[in-house]
Amino acid sequence: MKVIIIDDEKRSRRVLRSILEEACDGINSILEASNLIDGVELIKDNNPNIVFLDVEMPKHSGLEILDFFKDKTINFQIIFTTAYEQYAVEAFKLSAIDYVLKPIDEKELVKAFEKAKQVINDNQIKSKLENLEKALHQLSLNKIALEVPKGIIFVSHEDIMYFEADGVYTKVHLENGKTELICRTLKHFTEQLQNQPIFYKPHRSYLINLKFMKELVKKDGFHIVMNNLSTIPIARDRKDEFIQMVNRVFN
Structure with a gap:
């Protein structure tokens, strides 16, 4: 499972990485970006499963991420990280799977990660079933x-x-x-x-x-x-x- 952390604060990225590496199973790659522009490039180049996205960043807020994917399908789960609870409503409007308040609490982060992981697994199962159904439909023609x-x-x-x-x-x-x-x-x-x-x-x-x-x-x-x-x-x-x-x- 690939994870990308987008946060302008180096310390926040370090804390997130540490918790993910120690407490979350199934991760084989963690990449980092210090701003939204670089983060979007990482997403497009690496096709991650989960993106941990800070809200308050210079130049571009994390809430602007969908502006960079207008013609593309969002096939990754977004977990917002923010020090301000009032952003939660906006985060969920963007179909975020969850948000975690700073300072990061390990239990809350693991809970959000597991929630995203479950959605990913469910989507993979759904995709496999849809592919199977297409194959069976093709079979039914003959x-x-x-x-x-x-x-x-x-x-x-x-x-x-x-x-x-x-x-x-x-x-x-x-x-x-x-x-x-x-x-x-x-x-x-x-x-x-x-x-x-x-x-x-x-x-x-x-x-x-x-x-x-x-x-x-x-x-x-x-x-x-x-x-x-x-x-x-x-x-x-x-x-x-x-x-x-x-x-x-x-x-």
Whole structure:
């Protein structure tokens, strides 16, 4: 964890550094600056986790720090150090994680540090979860999650031959010959895959992958024969629509 101390008083910087080194775990780097301008440069060059920032300094007050980051994201925690309690309200307006009054009390400083550390850890966890969610969302564009008794299996859309309604369950017939019984209705999968044009519902009890059609036969109505020789009926109200579609595409 990187820490930067920005304070015009050398003694204050020394006290802060001493407490941080002796009482605060997880710090591997402590840098110092004696004014806000130099401190901002240190922040931009070193990407710290926590910045201890004095309020009363020559030329630029610590409260002006956000003026130097107008086009950048503040991804570090700010802990203000000040001899004047009236600055506390202004500090929190700037989204500071905490403030510590001078002369520095070790317990108060450690408390503020631990508070900042917890926020950093929480943000890191949140970031990891968001990245995981993005990865899973990308996966969902090409695969479907099937909840089976032993857990969840992730199957490519390309490997699903067809879905078959079985009461409140659905049988998922896979290209490899396996069939998975899923505790979901066919409606669930129909809605989930409605934006996948490769899937078509010729009958209220079936949702098929058009890739695996082998033959269209007329026998007691129209039926689709799949690659595994399963016969899927075409509902009367879907027959004309389906035949027209086939004729437009293949003729």
